[in-house]
Structure formats: structure tokens, C-alpha cells
Amino acid sequence: MQIExxxxxxxxxxxxxxxxxxxxxxxxxxxxxGIIKKALASHKKPYVAYSGGKDSSCMxxxxxxxxxxxxxxxxxxxxxxxxxxxxxEFIENARKIGAKNLRIETSDDYLRLKRHAVNVLxxxxxxxxxxxxxxxxxxxSFVGLRRExxxxxxxxxxxxxxxxxxxxxxxxxxxxxxxxxxxIFANNIPYxxxxxxxxxxxxxxxxxxxxxxxxxxxxxxxxxxxxxxMWRFKNIHQG
Amino acid sequence: MLDxxxxxxxxxxxxxxxxxxxxxxxxxxxxxxxxxxVTMPWINFDGLIAHLMLLDALGDDxxxxxxxxxxxxxxxxxxxxxxxxxxxxxxxxxxxxxIPDSLRVTHLYKRFExxxxxxxxxxxxxxxSGKFRSYFMAEPYIPCREVVYYVFGDMNIIQDLIxxxxxxxxxxxxxxxxxxxxxxxxEMDEDMSLVAKGIAMRPIPVDMCEEYEDSAxxxxxxxxxxxxxxxxxxxxxxxxKLKRL
Numbered sequence: 171m172q173i174e175x176x177x178x179x180x181x182x183x184x185x186x187x188x189x190x191x192x193x194x195x196x197x198x199x200x201x202x203x204g205i206i207k208k209a210l211a212s213h214k215k216p217y218v219a220y221s222g223g224k225d226s227s228c229m230x231x232x233x234x235x236x237x238x239x240x241x242x243x244x245x246x247x248x249x250x251x252x253x254x255x256x257x258x259e260f261i262e263n264a265r266k267i268g269a270k271n272l273r274i275e276t277s278d279d280y281l282r283l284k285r286h287a288v289n290v291l292x293x294x295x296x297x298x299x300x301x302x303x304x305x306x307x308x309x310x311s312f313v314g315l316r317r318e319x320x321x322x323x324x325x326x327x328x329x330x331x332x333x334x335x336x337x338x339x340x341x342x343x344x345x346x347x348x349x350x351x352x353x354i355f356a357n358n359i360p361y362x363x364x365x366x367x368x369x370x371x372x373x374x375x376x377x378x379x380x381x382x383x384x385x386x387x388x389x390x391x392x393x394x395x396x397x398x399x400m401w402r403f404k405n406i407h408q409g
Numbered sequence: 410m411l412d413x414x415x416x417x418x419x420x421x422x423x424x425x426x427x428x429x430x431x432x433x434x435x436x437x438x439x440x441x442x443x444x445x446x447v448t449m450p451w452i453n454f455d456g457l458i459a460h461l462m463l464l465d466a467l468g469d470d471x472x473x474x475x476x477x478x479x480x481x482x483x484x485x486x487x488x489x490x491x492x493x494x495x496x497x498x499x500x501x502x503x504x505x506x507x508i509p510d511s512l513r514v515t516h517l518y519k520r521f522e523x524x525x526x527x528x529x530x531x532x533x534x535x536x537x538s539g540k541f542r543s544y545f546m547a548e549p550y551i552p553c554r555e556v557v558y559y560v561f562g563d564m565n566i567i568q569d570l571i572x573x574x575x576x577x578x579x580x581x582x583x584x585x586x587x588x589x590x591x592x593x594x595x596e597m598d599e600d601m602s603l604v605a606k607g608i609a610m611r612p613i614p615v616d617m618c619e620e621y622e623d624s625a626x627x628x629x630x631x632x633x634x635x636x637x638x639x640x641x642x643x644x645x646x647x648x649x650k651l652k653r654l
Contacts, residue, residue, distance in 0.1 A: 371512050371513065371514050371549070372514050372547070389519075389542075389544045389546070390544060390545065390546055390547060391516075391517075391544075391546035391547035391548055391549075392547060393448075394446075394447075394448045394547065394548065394549055394580070395514060395547050395549050397447075397448040397449050397549075398447055398448065398449060398450050398512060398549045399512075399549075401449055401450055401625075401627070402625045402626075402644075404626075404627075405625075405626035405627060405628070405636065405639045406626070
């Protein structure tokens with residue numbers, strides 16, 4: 171008997187979008203919505219920390235549904251870690267999601283130190299920008315942190331440990347990667363196109379958006395993966 | 410203090426000269442026994458041959474060559490030039506063609522091995538942080554059956570270098586990636602090493618092209634790790650037309 175080989179072309183995006191119809195997802199969505207509602211009611215001047223990644227895009231979409239005028243804070247890692255076209259995409263996506271008050275901050279260190287700029291986020295963002303925001307009256311930060319991401323983040327959420335002096339709110343704390351993608355695909359939330367480059371190789375469950383060719387991630391082999399998938403961006407400093 | 414440049418120059422100068430023979434276009438096909446780990450979408454053939462020529466000249470000293478120090482300028486001419494035809498600043502050697510070409514990513518554990526204990530002063534080794542920290546590292550690889558190159562050069566010297574010194578292709582051969590089962594050399598009538606059917610077969614500086622559809626900043630000559638060797642190039646696989654040189 172001849173066995174016919176059936177080749178199934180699986181559209182993972184459609185399958186993930188279908189996850190949005192499940193009761194499990196609806197419960198998570200309701201929970202996140204409740205967290206956002208409560209946080210907005212109890213704080214005067216919140217902002218959304220938006221990196222351009224999938225989690226913060228999803229969270230931004232949820233927060234903007236309840237508070238369309240909320241400040242959206244985007245930290246720009248400079249042209250040596252994030253290509254210009256991707257930076258533009260982040261900003262366009264935020265606007266498409268509905269951000270009206272988009273605030274973009276960066277540090278001169280990224281231009282000065284190029285790909286030797288290490289720990290700038292801790293020094294400039296957490297050390298200088300956040301205290302400034304606190305002085306400006308910001309009292310809450312929406313952060314797209316999830317328990318599932320790492321043990322360190324799980325502990326941080328469980329112990330309610332804020333890394334900044336401004337209180338943090340994590341509406342997606344209990345979401346899984348499936349929930350995030352389901353929310354994105356089912357609601358047509360715009361997301362960074364690099365996910366479409368990396369996810370087919372590393373998997374939709376493992377794909378993360380981080381700075382490219384960043385020496386901080388060299389130990390994890392990220393430079394090798396970037397070298398293959400983002401090879402055009404490797405020699406940006408020569409341009 | 411030892412002058413590394415001078416030491417390696419003298420070592421290379423004392424290596425027996427390589428006598429070039431007839432140059433002809435040919436195709437090399439590596440039959441692979443294990444997937445090829447990569448750090449770029451392709452592997453440059455002239456880089457590979459430059460590596461094998463250094464191994465040939467230096468022997469075990471190759472493994473103490475200084476890292477991130479480009480020795481090219483201090484190499485004697487006979488050991489600096491590869492047995493491959495050269496046009497302008499680039500060699501007639503294509504980049505790798507992986508058959509089939511599909512990228513995968515696996516993960517390796519970089520962890521402490523007890524063979525390193527000989528040189529340790531302390532009895533306890535921290536694997537949670539510091540020099541011996543264990544890492545879960547991403548390793549991109551291409552599970553191909555065959556890797557093909559097109560070259561215009563001295564096939565006999567290249568065959569000899571490959572058969573004598575090539576341990577494997579690509580990154581992390583030491584853990585089993587890129588093992589070669591067999592190598593097939595075939596002479597060809599046509600030179601397909603630079604541009605074949607209007608398609609760039611290797612990075613070609615845009616200065617050498619009359620027309621091109623795309624460009625990017627990439628290294629175009631060995632050592633490919635050196636940022637000095639980066640220029641605006643037509644990447645492999647892109648339509649282009651060479652200038653008449």
C-alpha cells in the first residue's frame with residue numbers, strides 16, 4: 171500500500187489568533203483589563219513604558235482603550251543597537267495603536283560609545299530619567315513584564331519589587347506567549363517586523379526583541395543569530 | 410618583550426614557498442556529515458583558504474597567533490596572496506551555497522570543564538557568575554547535505570590544502586558541527602566565482618560594478634573579522650553587472 175505524504179502548511183498566526191476565542195484567554199484579558207482599570211483609578215499621572223516589543227505593544231493597546239491620553243514613553247537605544255528603519259517602525263506602530271502623547275528619550279552615550287555602550291539603560295534611564303519623571307509627577311509606570319519570561323521576573327512580580335522609584339503595574343503578569351500573540355493577531359495590533367524574521371527560526375514562543383549586536387548578549391550567542399538574520403546591520407558603524 | 414608581528418613574519422618567511430601552477434575555474438562540493446554552524450548567512454571561500462595557508466605555514470604556532478591583530482601586512486608576498494585569481498581587491502571565489510539552505514537554531518551549554526582545574530588557585534569555582542559562568546548559548550546552524558563553492562584558481566594547491574588541513578566547515582567544529590564526509594573537485598569551462606548569470610556570487614565592492622540592485626556594508630576580503638575590510642558591497646545573490654576593468 172502506498173502511503174501518501176500529506177504536507178500541511180500550518181499558518182501559526184491564524185492558530186494563535188484563534189487562541190483569542192478561548193475562555194482561558196478571555197479570562198486573562200479580563201484580568202489585565204481589571205488591573206489597568208484599578209491602577210488608573212488609583213493614580214493621577216501614569217505612563218506606559220513602550221519598547222516596541224510584543225508585550226509592550228499589547229499592553230499599550232489595552233491601556234489606551236481605557237486612557238487614550240496616557241503618556242507613552244519610548245527609550246531609544248540609538249542607531250548602533252536598533253536600525254533606523256526599526257526605530258521608525260516602533261514609533262509608527264505606537265501611533266497606529268493610538269498613542270497621542272508619545273515621549274521619546276535617549277542618551278548621548280549611544281552615539282558616543284557606539285557598540286561599546288554598556289549599562290546605559292541602568293545609568294541613564296533608571297538612574298536619571300526615572301527620577302526626573304517622578305519629579306514631574308508621574309506616579310505609575312505600566313510595564314509589560316510577564317512571570318513566564320524568566321525566574322528572575324517571576325520573583326520580581328511575586329515580591330512586588332520595583333526597579334525604579336515609580337510604582338510599577340504589570341497587567342500582563344500572568345499572560346503566556348500564546349496570550350500575547352493571540353491578542354496581537356486577533357486585534358491586528360501592529361508589531362515589529364523583526365519578529366517575522368526571527369520567529370520562524372527561533373520559534374514564536376521564544377522570540378524576543380532585544381538590541382542587536384549588543385555585547386551584553388554575546389554570552390548567549392545572540393551575536394551569532396543576529397549575524398545571520400540581521401547581517402546588513404552588522405557593519406552599521408562603517409556607514 | 411616579544412614583537413608578535415616580527416615573530417610571525419619570520420615564521421612565515423621561513424615556510425617553504427608555494428609554487429603556483431595552472432589557474433582554471435572549478436567547483437568544489439563538500440559532502441557534509443553534520444550541520445554547519447554559522448555566524449553569517451554565508452562562508453567566504455577565500456577566508457577559508459587564507460586560514461588553511463596560515464595553518465600550513467605556522468603549524469602549531471597558528472594556535473598562538475594574536476587575536477584581533479591583522480597580520481596581513483607583515484606576511485611575505487608568497488604567503489599573503491592566495492592561489493586564486495584576483496580582480497581588483499577581490500578573489501575569484503564564491504561564498505558558500507548550502508544545499509538545502511534552511512536555518513535552524515539550537516542551544517549549547519557553555520559550562521565549566523574539570524580539565525581547566527589545573528591552573529586554578531582556588532578550590533571552589535563559581536559557575537553562577539564570573540569567568541566560569543555557565544551559559545545557555547544560541548547556535549544557529551544549517552542542516553545541509555552539501556556546500557558548494559565556485560573558484561578560479563590553482564585546483565591542485567587548494568585540493569592539497571583542504572585535504573591536509575581542513576577540520577570542518579563553519580563555526581564550532583570542535584563540538585561536531587560542519588564535519589566533512591567527502592570533497593569533490595570538478596573543473597569547469599565557465600568562471601562562476603564572481604558573477605554567474607548576472608548574480609553576484611560573493612561580496613563585490615560597488616566601485617567594481619556598473620549596475621547593481623542592492624548594496625550593504627559588508628567585509629569583502631580576508632580577514633573578514635577586520636572592520637577595515639568593510640566597504641559598500643553588492644551582497645551575494647543580488648543582480649549586478651561588473652564594470653569592464
